[in-house]
Amino acid sequence: MTPQRFATLKKVLDQRQPDLTVVMDGVHKPHNFNAIIRTCDAVGVFEAHYIPVTERYRELTNTGKGSEKYVYAHRHNHFSEIGPVLKNQGYQLLAAHLSDEAVDFRAIDFTRPTALVMGAELEGLNPKTAQQVDQHVIIPMQGMVESLNVSVACAIMLYEAQRQRLAAGLYDNIRLDEETYRKTLFEWCWP
Amino acid sequence: MTPQRFATLKKVLDQRQPDLTVVMDGVHKPHNFNAIIRTCDAVGVFEAHYIPVTERYRELTNTGKGSEKYVYAHRHNHFSEIGPVLKNQGYQLLAAHLSDEAVDFRAIDFTRPTALVMGAELEGLNPKTAQQVDQHVIIPMQGMVESLNVSVACAIMLYEAQRQRLAAGLYDNIRLDEETYRKTLFEWCWP
Numbered sequence: 001m002t003p004q005r006f007a008t009l010k011k012v013l014d015q016r017q018p019d020l021t022v023v024m025d026g027v028h029k030p031h032n033f034n035a036i037i038r039t040c041d042a043v044g045v046f047e048a049h050y051i052p053v054t055e056r057y058r059e060l061t062n063t064g065k066g067s068e069k070y071v072y073a074h075r076h077n078h079f080s081e082i083g084p085v086l087k088n089q090g091y092q093l094l095a096a097h098l099s100d101e102a103v104d105f106r107a108i109d110f111t112r113p114t115a116l117v118m119g120a121e122l123e124g125l126n127p128k129t130a131q132q133v134d135q136h137v138i139i140p141m142q143g144m145v146e147s148l149n150v151s152v153a154c155a156i157m158l159y160e161a162q163r164q165r166l167a168a169g170l171y172d173n174i175r176l177d178e179e180t181y182r183k184t185l186f187e188w189c190w191p
Numbered sequence: 192m193t194p195q196r197f198a199t200l201k202k203v204l205d206q207r208q209p210d211l212t213v214v215m216d217g218v219h220k221p222h223n224f225n226a227i228i229r230t231c232d233a234v235g236v237f238e239a240h241y242i243p244v245t246e247r248y249r250e251l252t253n254t255g256k257g258s259e260k261y262v263y264a265h266r267h268n269h270f271s272e273i274g275p276v277l278k279n280q281g282y283q284l285l286a287a288h289l290s291d292e293a294v295d296f297r298a299i300d301f302t303r304p305t306a307l308v309m310g311a312e313l314e315g316l317n318p319k320t321a322q323q324v325d326q327h328v329i330i331p332m333q334g335m336v337e338s339l340n341v342s343v344a345c346a347i348m349l350y351e352a353q354r355q356r357l358a359a360g361l362y363d364n365i366r367l368d369e370e371t372y373r374k375t376l377f378e379w380c381w382p
């Protein structure tokens with residue numbers, strides 16, 4: 001470990017956002033999974049969550065250009081195992097979902113503790129999950145297609161979160177608690 | 192063709208942006224190519240361009256969820272076949288490129304006629320192309336990975352363009368010239 005490398009790891013940890021997370025509910029194509037984890041890393045998501053579609057698709061493995069090492073992805077069997085937990089921790093649960101009640105993502109306050117739930121490639125959001133979130137959020141489209149690619153949709157919203165959090169100074173001070181910071185730095189240093 | 196369908200086609204055409212385009216220079220994974228065309232459709236890009244990497248990868252075919260019908264993608268052998276043409280038509284040529292001269296994409300005026308050039312998945316932007324554009328543009332990142340997925344990066348910038356163009360009213364009036372409008376509506380109506 002060079003001093004430069006150590007400084008880089010610390011700089012990234014200094015900017016991690018423990019109160020911004022993504023829940024992938026049924027996302028099953030590895031390239032989408034990986035692209036999402038990679039974007040999570042880029043905007044400072046500290047940890048993510050996923051619910052695999054075990055019946056039909058092979059288990060997801062983290063192979064996102066090394067980003068899987070820096071964004072821990074927790075596996076759950078159902079949204080009900082993680083949604084209420086995040087809710088209790090004070091997160092607003094937002095589902096990217098093309099429903100009639102959905103609000104424009106640009107109207108959302110992403111500086112609040114936020115969990116962004118993404119639906120599956122073909123089926124979209126699980127209807128049960130749709131009922132367990134606080135709000136549906138939509139990215140407005142002017143074209144013929146009915147939806148965006150899921151990793152694309154996730155990135156557009158995460159970068160709106162990043163924009164708002166940059167403006168609010170949320171990347172300027174360490175946001176992780178001391179113990180988590182120390183523990184994580186140790187793990188990142190020792191491969 | 193139902194009257195509803197005809198109205199949808201017209202509404203989409205009414206919002207097409209003839210002065211916003213994407214040039215994929217060496218993007219070769221079909222899922223990235225398709226995701227980019229799909230995002231182009233969603234933000235109203237009228238036509239796109241691509242330079243395939245014929246030496247090593249199979250030819251790209253348009254299979255982007257039907258969006259290939261609504262965003263025509265022109266094929267070129269080299270960037271020099273399309274860059275100067277767009278430049279002469281008054282486009283600013285922006286390359287999404289992680290160089291030292293790159294400016295933050297949020298500082299760009301995307302209401303101007305704009306061509307956004309995207310680089311290849313592994314190699315990034317062709318060095319020759321990098322010299323032929325007006326500006327390098329970067330999406331700031333706070334993580335460990337060195338870049339975003341190319342379709343993700345393209346979408347983040349296109350949605351910044353959409354945001355600015357919505358604010359400037361560029362989706363409120365028909366932007367295509369009469370002949371192109373009529374010709375395209377005809378093609379879209381007859382499969």
Ligand SMILES: C[S@@+](CC[C@H](N)C(=O)[O-])C[C@H]1O[C@@H](n2cnc3c(N)ncnc32)[C@H](O)[C@@H]1O
Nearest residue numbers: 096097118119120124125138139147148150153
């Ligand atoms: C390919 S889409 C699923 C399309 C599915 N046919 C549907 O109608 O929901 C996969 C996921 O991407 C997200 N998504 C795609 N486009 C979106 C948009 N414009 N607004 C919000 N979320 C979007 C949603 O989470 C969605 O469940």
Ligand SMILES: C[S@@+](CC[C@H](N)C(=O)[O-])C[C@H]1O[C@@H](n2cnc3c(N)ncnc32)[C@H](O)[C@@H]1O
Nearest residue numbers: 287288309310311315316329330338339341344
């Ligand atoms: C996976 S990246 C290529 C990475 C390559 N190793 C490099 O250093 O350029 C593929 C393309 O996505 C675009 N891209 C990815 N992340 C970007 C970012 N943060 N800012 C601007 N463009 C980006 C660029 O067009 C790039 O050529």
